[in-house]
Amino acid sequence: MxxxxxxxxxxxxxxxxxxxxxxxxxxxxxxxxxxxxxxxxxxxxxxxxxxxxxxxxxxxxxxxxxxxxxxxxxxxxxxxxxxxxxxxxxxxxxxxxxxxxxxxxxHSEANREALAAAGLGEWRWDRASGLLTLSRRAAQILGRPAGRTVTWAALRPSLIEAERVAQRVREAIALGQPYSFDTPVVVGERTAIVRVRGQAAPGPDGAPAGMVGVVQDITTRVVARDEIAARDHRLRAATKLAKLGVFEWHMLDDQALWENERMYEIFGHAPEDGTIGKNEFLNDILHPDDRAAVRKAISAALREDRPLEIAGRIRRKSDGAWRTIDMAGRFERDAPDRLPRRLIGVVADVTDRRITEERQTLLIRELHHRVKNTLATVQAIVGSTARTATDIESFYEAFVGRIKSLAHTHSVLTEATWQTASLTGLLVNELSPYAEVDAGGGADGRIALDGPPIDLPSEVAVPIGMAIHELTTNAAKYGALSNRVGRVAVAWSLESGGPAGTLRFSWRESGGPPVQPPRRQGFGSRLLQRVLITQVQAEVATDYAPDGFSLTMRAPLPARDASLNPLA
Missing domain, CATH: 3.30.450.20 (PAS domain)
Structure with missing residues (x-):
C-alpha cells in the first residue's frame, strides 16, 4: 500500500x-x-x-x-x-x-451583525403555529423577548394602527408582492415609529406558510424629518410674510431653481416662462448701469468666501417696469479648497421702500428749509411788530395774530397729502371772521372771492398766506372792513408761464374810509413788497386810491415734487 x-x-x-x-x-x-x-x-x-x-x-x-x-x-x-x-x-x-x-x-452571521448595526431586526411568522420569531434586535425594537415567543394576537394591542397594518399585509399577500410600511408602536412607556418590510414565505405546496421580514426603529429619523419639515414650513411662512424670494443657482450648468412664488412675482415671470441663469440675469435683466458693480460683488464674494450682498435694478418681464432689488446669498462648496457648486439666497423687491426713503429724505430737507424760513419769518415779525407797535397791547395783538396766521398755514400744509395749501382756504380762514364770505364771487356780499381752485406749493403758501393776513388786518383796521358797508373783492386766475403757471392775484377794497398813502412803511408794507418779491419772485403793484386800496400780484408757481406725494 x-x-x-x-x-x-x-x-x-x-x-x-x-x-x-x-x-x-x-x-x-x-x-x-x-x-x-x-x-x-x-x-x-x-x-x-x-x-x-x-x-x-x-x-x-x-x-x-x-x-x-x-x-x-x-x-x-x-x-x-x-x-x-x-x-x-x-x-x-x-x-x-x-x-x-x-x-x-x-446571509451569514457577519451579515446578521451588519443588519443589527444598521438597526434592522429580523422576524419570521409561522402560519401553522401562529408564533412570531424575533431576532435579538427585532425583540429590542418591539420591546419583546427574543425567540419564538409572541403571537399576532399578543402583538396587536401594541400596534396603534393595527387594522391598517393588517389590511396592508393582506393586500400585499393577495397580490404576491413584498410590503413595506411605517407605523407607530407602543414600546413600554413610549411610542416608537417602526418601519416593517416583509413578504410571504411559500410552503412546499406553494401556498404561504408564513412571512419573513425585517423591522427597523425610525423614530429618530421621523422626528428629524418632521422637524426639518416644520423648519421648512416656518421658513417659507417667514419668507412669504417678508415678501422674500428664495432661489438656488447651480453654477456648473448655470441653472436656477426658484423655491417659491415670490421669485416669479419679483421678476414678473409666469411658471411656464421658467427661471433665469446668471448670464441672462447679468446681460438682459439687470440694468446696464448696475452690471459692473454686481459682477464685482460676485467676484469678491467668491474670492473671499463671504456672503454675497448686491443691489440693483431689474426689468420686470410682465410689464417692463424697472424694479430695485436687494439680493443676499452664500456659495456652497463641497470642500474648503474647491470651487462652489451653488449659490443659495433670497431676493427682496425694495422699490417701494427706496421710494419711501427718498421721499423721507426730501421731506426732511423740506422740513429743514421750512423751519429755517419760519424762524426767519418769526424773527422779522418780532422785529417789525416791535418797531411799529405803540404799546405792549398793540404789540401783543399784532404779534399773536401774525403767528396764528403763520401756524394755520403750516397746519394746512402738514395735513395736505401734497404739502400744499388751498388759496381759497387761506382767504376764507382770514376773511370769514369779519363778514360772510361769498366764495362764488357774487356782488351782494361784503367779501367776494372769485377764482379757480388752486393749491399753493409750500414754497409760496407761507409768504402768500402771511400777505393775505396782512391785507385782511389792514382792511379791518383802516380799510373796507373797518366799517359796516365796505367791501373786499378778491379775484385770481392761473395764467401761462413759469414751471406750473403764473398766479394772477387781485385784492380790491371799496366803501371804506377815504384812503391815504402811509407816511411810513410798516411791517405789512414791507411784507407785501419784500417778502413776496424775495420769496415768491412776485411782481407786486399797490394803489392807495382814495376810494379804496388795491393790490395786484403776479407770482410764478413752482412745480410740485412728485416724490413728496406718498400716494405716488
Whole structure:
C-alpha cells in the first residue's frame, strides 16, 4: 500500500459508501492542514478529477487564512481557479460541503451583525403555529423577548394602527408582492415609529406558510424629518410674510431653481416662462448701469468666501417696469479648497421702500428749509411788530395774530397729502371772521372771492398766506372792513408761464374810509413788497386810491415734487 493509502482514514468496508455518498464529503488530516480524502461528489463539486484532492493543503481550497476549516458559509477555490460559495458542516475531521445560492451566501452571521448595526431586526411568522420569531434586535425594537415567543394576537394591542397594518399585509399577500410600511408602536412607556418590510414565505405546496421580514426603529429619523419639515414650513411662512424670494443657482450648468412664488412675482415671470441663469440675469435683466458693480460683488464674494450682498435694478418681464432689488446669498462648496457648486439666497423687491426713503429724505430737507424760513419769518415779525407797535397791547395783538396766521398755514400744509395749501382756504380762514364770505364771487356780499381752485406749493403758501393776513388786518383796521358797508373783492386766475403757471392775484377794497398813502412803511408794507418779491419772485403793484386800496400780484408757481406725494 502506498503513502497516500497509509494516510486515508476511511476503512475499506466503508470506502464505497464514502465515495458514492450524494453529499460532498472531505476528511482532514489530524492537524487539519490537508485533505486526507475527498469523495466523488466533492471532486465533481469543485471540478477536480477523482483522487486529485487527496493530500492538498486546506489553504489551497478554503483560502490562505484557513488554517483550520470552520463550519459556516465559505468561499472555496475550484479546479479552474474560480470561486464557489459553499456551506460547511464539520464533525471532528469530517466535512460535509454543499453549494449555496447567492442569497444564502450573503446571509451569514457577519451579515446578521451588519443588519443589527444598521438597526434592522429580523422576524419570521409561522402560519401553522401562529408564533412570531424575533431576532435579538427585532425583540429590542418591539420591546419583546427574543425567540419564538409572541403571537399576532399578543402583538396587536401594541400596534396603534393595527387594522391598517393588517389590511396592508393582506393586500400585499393577495397580490404576491413584498410590503413595506411605517407605523407607530407602543414600546413600554413610549411610542416608537417602526418601519416593517416583509413578504410571504411559500410552503412546499406553494401556498404561504408564513412571512419573513425585517423591522427597523425610525423614530429618530421621523422626528428629524418632521422637524426639518416644520423648519421648512416656518421658513417659507417667514419668507412669504417678508415678501422674500428664495432661489438656488447651480453654477456648473448655470441653472436656477426658484423655491417659491415670490421669485416669479419679483421678476414678473409666469411658471411656464421658467427661471433665469446668471448670464441672462447679468446681460438682459439687470440694468446696464448696475452690471459692473454686481459682477464685482460676485467676484469678491467668491474670492473671499463671504456672503454675497448686491443691489440693483431689474426689468420686470410682465410689464417692463424697472424694479430695485436687494439680493443676499452664500456659495456652497463641497470642500474648503474647491470651487462652489451653488449659490443659495433670497431676493427682496425694495422699490417701494427706496421710494419711501427718498421721499423721507426730501421731506426732511423740506422740513429743514421750512423751519429755517419760519424762524426767519418769526424773527422779522418780532422785529417789525416791535418797531411799529405803540404799546405792549398793540404789540401783543399784532404779534399773536401774525403767528396764528403763520401756524394755520403750516397746519394746512402738514395735513395736505401734497404739502400744499388751498388759496381759497387761506382767504376764507382770514376773511370769514369779519363778514360772510361769498366764495362764488357774487356782488351782494361784503367779501367776494372769485377764482379757480388752486393749491399753493409750500414754497409760496407761507409768504402768500402771511400777505393775505396782512391785507385782511389792514382792511379791518383802516380799510373796507373797518366799517359796516365796505367791501373786499378778491379775484385770481392761473395764467401761462413759469414751471406750473403764473398766479394772477387781485385784492380790491371799496366803501371804506377815504384812503391815504402811509407816511411810513410798516411791517405789512414791507411784507407785501419784500417778502413776496424775495420769496415768491412776485411782481407786486399797490394803489392807495382814495376810494379804496388795491393790490395786484403776479407770482410764478413752482412745480410740485412728485416724490413728496406718498400716494405716488
Amino acid at each position: 502506498d503513502e497516500r493509502a497509509d494516510q486515508d482514514p476511511v476503512d475499506d468496508p466503508r470506502r464505497a459508501a464514502f465515495d458514492d455518498a450524494p453529499v460532498a464529503l472531505a476528511v482532514l488530516t489530524a492537524d487539519g492542514t490537508r485533505l486526507a480524502a475527498g469523495n466523488r461528489a466533492l471532486h465533481a463539486l469543485l471540478g477536480w478529477p477523482d483522487g486529485a484532492l487527496a493530500g492538498r493543503p486546506v489553504a489551497e481550497l478554503a483560502g490562505a487564512e484557513a488554517g483550520a476549516v470552520q463550519a459556516g458559509i465559505q468561499t472555496w477555490r475550484c479546479a479552474d481557479g474560480g470561486a464557489l460559495d459553499v456551506r460547511v458542516r464539520r464533525s471532528g475531521t469530517t466535512l460535509a460541503v454543499e453549494a449555496v445560492d447567492a442569497d444564502a451566501a450573503a
